[in-house]
Amino acid sequence: MTQNARESFRTEHDAIGEISLPPDCLYGIQTARACANFPISRRLVRPEFIRAIIMVKWAAVQAHAELSLLSEEKSSSLSRSCQCLIESSLFDETNPHEARVFSAPVSGLTYSYSVLFPVDALQGGAGTSTHMNVNEVLANLALIQMNHLPGEYAYLHPLDDVNLSQSTNDVYPTALRIASIYAVRKLSSSLSELQESLQRKEREYADIPKLGRTQLMDAVPITLGEEFGAYAQAIARDRWRIYKVEERLRQMNIGGTAVGTGTNANRKYPFVVTEKLQEITGLGLARAEYPMDLTQNCDVFVEVSGLLKACAVTLIKVSGDLRLMNSGPQGGLGEISLENRQVGSTIMAGKVNPVIAEAAGQTAMQVIANDQAITLAAMSGQFELNAFLPLIADRLLDSLLILNNAISLFCRYAIDTLQPNRDACLSHLSASTVQATLLVPEIGYEAAARIRDIAESSGRPLYDVAKELSGLSPDILDKRLNPSTMILPNP
Numbered sequence: 001m002t003q004n005a006r007e008s009f010r011t012e013h014d015a016i017g018e019i020s021l022p023p024d025c026l027y028g029i030q031t032a033r034a035c036a037n038f039p040i041s042r043r044l045v046r047p048e049f050i051r052a053i054i055m056v057k058w059a060a061v062q063a064h065a066e067l068s069l070l071s072e073e074k075s076s077s078l079s080r081s082c083q084c085l086i087e088s089s090l091f092d093e094t095n096p097h098e099a100r101v102f103s104a105p106v107s108g109l110t111y112s113y114s115v116l117f118p119v120d121a122l123q124g125g126a127g128t129s130t131h132m133n134v135n136e137v138l139a140n141l142a143l144i145q146m147n148h149l150p151g152e153y154a155y156l157h158p159l160d161d162v163n164l165s166q167s168t169n170d171v172y173p174t175a176l177r178i179a180s181i182y183a184v185r186k187l188s189s190s191l192s193e194l195q196e197s198l199q200r201k202e203r204e205y206a207d208i209p210k211l212g213r214t215q216l217m218d219a220v221p222i223t224l225g226e227e228f229g230a231y232a233q234a235i236a237r238d239r240w241r242i243y244k245v246e247e248r249l250r251q252m253n254i255g256g257t258a259v260g261t262g263t264n265a266n267r268k269y270p271f272v273v274t275e276k277l278q279e280i281t282g283l284g285l286a287r288a289e290y291p292m293d294l295t296q297n298c299d300v301f302v303e304v305s306g307l308l309k310a311c312a313v314t315l316i317k318v319s320g321d322l323r324l325m326n327s328g329p330q331g332g333l334g335e336i337s338l339e340n341r342q343v344g345s346t347i348m349a350g351k352v353n354p355v356i357a358e359a360a361g362q363t364a365m366q367v368i369a370n371d372q373a374i375t376l377a378a379m380s381g382q383f384e385l386n387a388f389l390p391l392i393a394d395r396l397l398d399s400l401l402i403l404n405n406a407i408s409l410f411c412r413y414a415i416d417t418l419q420p421n422r423d424a425c426l427s428h429l430s431a432s433t434v435q436a437t438l439l440v441p442e443i444g445y446e447a448a449a450r451i452r453d454i455a456e457s458s459g460r461p462l463y464d465v466a467k468e469l470s471g472l473s474p475d476i477l478d479k480r481l482n483p484s485t486m487i488l489p490n491p
Contacts, residue, residue, distance in 0.1 A: 010151045024109055026116055026150060028136035028158060034129030038120040045121050045130050046397045047100075047113060048182065051091045052175035053134045056254065057162065058082035059276035064164055066272055074156055077142035080105065084141070090116070106144050121394040126387045127172035135162040165265040165273075167257040169295050169385055174254040174277075176393045180304060181249050181283055183400035184242055190404050191239035191311070194411040198232035201225070201415065209483045210335060210425035211432050218434040221483070224335070224420055231318045238311040245304050250285050252277075253294035259384040260292025298378040298386050301396055308399045309371040312364035315407065319357040319364075322414060326354050334424045339417035356414045363406035370395040429483055433462050438480045443470050 009020040012029035019029045058079060065075035088102040089095050090113050102111045116137055123129045135158040140150035142162075148155045156162075206225035213219050254277065255270025257263050262270065274287045288294045328334035344353030373395045377388035386392075429435075436452035443451075451469055455462040463481055466472065472480075479485055 010149070012151055021151070024107070024150065026104070026111060026137045026140045027118070027133055028140070028151065030129065030132035030158075031119060031136055034119045034123060034133065038123045038129065040120050040122040043121045043394070044114060045117060045119060045133075046179075046394070046401075047091050047117075048401075049175060049179045049393055049397055050117050050130075050134065051086060052179040052182075053131065053171060054082050054085050054138070055178060055280050056166075056171050056175050056277065057134060057138055058086070059254075059273050059280050060164070060166055061162075062276040062280075063269055063273040066276075067266055067268055069164060069266060069269075070161065073146060074142065074161055077145045077156070078138060078162065080145060081138050081141035085137075104141060104144060106147075121390065123390050124387070126168055126385055127389050127393070128168045130390070131163075131168040131171055132158065135159065138162050165255070165257065165269045169258050170253045170256045170260075170291070172389055172393075173294060173298075174252045176301070176389070176396070177249045177252060178277075178281055178283065178285070179393075179397060180301075180400065181246055183397065183404065184246055184249065184304070187308075187400055187404040187407070188239055188243045190407045190411070191235055191242065194407055194415065195232050195235045195239055197411050197415040198228050198235060201418075202229035202232055205420055208420055208422055208425055209429055211428045211434070218432045220434060220437050221429055224425060227321075231321075234314045234318070238307070238314055241307045242311065245307055248300045248303060250283065251288045251294060251300075252285055253288050253291035255287065256291030256295055260290070260295040262291070292384070296381065296384055296386070298381065298389070298392055301392050302375055302378045305371045305374040305396055305399060308403055309368050311403065312367040315364040315403075315410070316361050319360040319410065319414070322418070323354045323357045323361075326357075326418075333428070335421050335428070337419045337421060338414055341413060354414075356410060360406045360410040360414070363402050367399045367403050370399045426483060435462055435481055436466070439466060439470060439472070442472055442476060442480065 008023070010023050010025075011018050011020050012032075014029050014033075016033075019032050021028070021032060061070065061075050061078045061082065064070040065072075065079075070078075084105055085102060089100050090102050092100060097113075100113050102113075102116060103109070104111065117130075117133055119129045119133050139153065139156055139158040139162050142156050143150060143152055146155060202225045204225070205228060206223055208224040209221055210224050210227070211218055212222040252274065253260055254273055255262055255265055257265050270287055270291075274285060278285050294300075322336065322338060325333050325335040326338045329337075338354050338357065340352045341355050342353075343351070344355065345351035374392050377391040377395075378386065380386070380388050433452045433455045436448045436455070439448045439451065447470065451462070451466050454460070454469070455465045458465070463477065466477055466481070467474070470477070
């Protein structure tokens with residue numbers, strides 16, 4: 001082997017053996033083994049989760065510095081590494097993916113997200129691979145700032161220094177809670193906007209009477225505004241439930257290390273790291289009274305996912321109703337018109353489909369599927385740890401992201417822009433014999449049913465049949481069967 005060949009890679013060792021890596025590679029042997037072991041989904045760990053792990057690491061470094069457990073050189077280098085990563089474009093959601101890069105201090109080398117954090121989202125080891133990926137990147141960035149080469153762990157070690165007083169079992173779930181809180185807040189805000197948009201439609205369409213429907217059959221009259229008001233109420237409940245669940249997410253087991261007992265951690269560390277993490281995140285985080293509980297149990301993540309599922313159910317209902325009301329334009333209900341967003345057929349010229357409502361419904365279906373996976377993973381933990389946290393993290397953050405995006409688009413391109421078709425609403429209402437129900441207080445159920453049957457079988461207008469058989473005066477009939485008054489409750 002030539003000298004140049006030897007210089008083209010560095011060798012790292014662990015208990016299993018050794019692996020060669022490029023000299024400027026910022027991850028280490030544990031990440032390399034994870035990439036080899038888990039080429040499963042070809043889906044990377046989500047950036048918002050990696051960012052949260054780095055926040056936990058930064059808080060730990062600051063706590064160790066305050067407790068004099070790390071040297072000034074190590075703590076300052078690690079702090080700068082954490083800060084540089086967090087503030088880089090890697091986690092800037094406003095940037096396109098190709099623009100999310102990191103320029104390493106000192107070396108000036110540029111790395112993409114996939115190069116720094118290449119581990120598959122689905123992995124064994126309860127998240128250890130992802131955790132070690134972050135530990136190794138931070139260690140090597142700090143080494144560069146200390147004028148050492150990546151991999152020279154004698155000067156600063158991914159485990160002995162970066163992972164001091166920590167375990168995957170307290171870092172990983174703590175970071176997942178932090179990432180989830182940020183995502184929950186975004187979703188709550190999007191739901192609030194959707195609720196407000198639906199309430200505007202409720203007010204705008206308060207004077208549009210239309211045919212109600214139960215079991216897809218004609219029912220008593222309502223207003224289009226009332227229909228949207230009911231949607232708004234359902235979304236309001238979803239928003240409130242999701243907003244309130246943050247309270248359970250704020251509890252952390254950081255400082256509990258392996259099983260929640262705090263093994264190998266300074267007794268002051270859990271309190272100091274919690275304080276530092278509050279400052280870094282800006283969140284009202286709190287140390288769990290019983291860290292072992294949060295190390296073992298994932299029920300809070302199931303709770304969050306369950307609330308997302310409930311919200312998804314509402315979204316399917318609302319988007320499905322809009323698709324039906326928008327159906328046509330000639331052969332359907334045509335009671336509303338959704339904004340035309342794209343041409344909908346490669347063979348039927350001019351056909352336009354309700355694509356935003358369809359996308360919202362499909363997204364909601366995926367959230368429901370994710371909930372099942374989260375449930376199965378959460379129930380499969382044993383004793384002091386749940387080894388299936390990577391699946392929980394991947395699916396929970398996926399649900400939070402896609403549901404937020406779908407709701408935002410649904411609000412902007414479906415609810416805000418839809419238009420009512422007053423004529424169609426009135427036409428369906430006027431043509432329906434279900435209006436006979438409105439005569440029940442005057443003539444009773446059986447007489448009203450007979451009038452309806454005759455109108456349906458003869459094809460005659462309901463009003464004419466009622467005028468002939470009900471014995472009611474024209475004034476009462478006009479009051480009961482007038483579209484402008486039939487939607488009012490009985491006096």
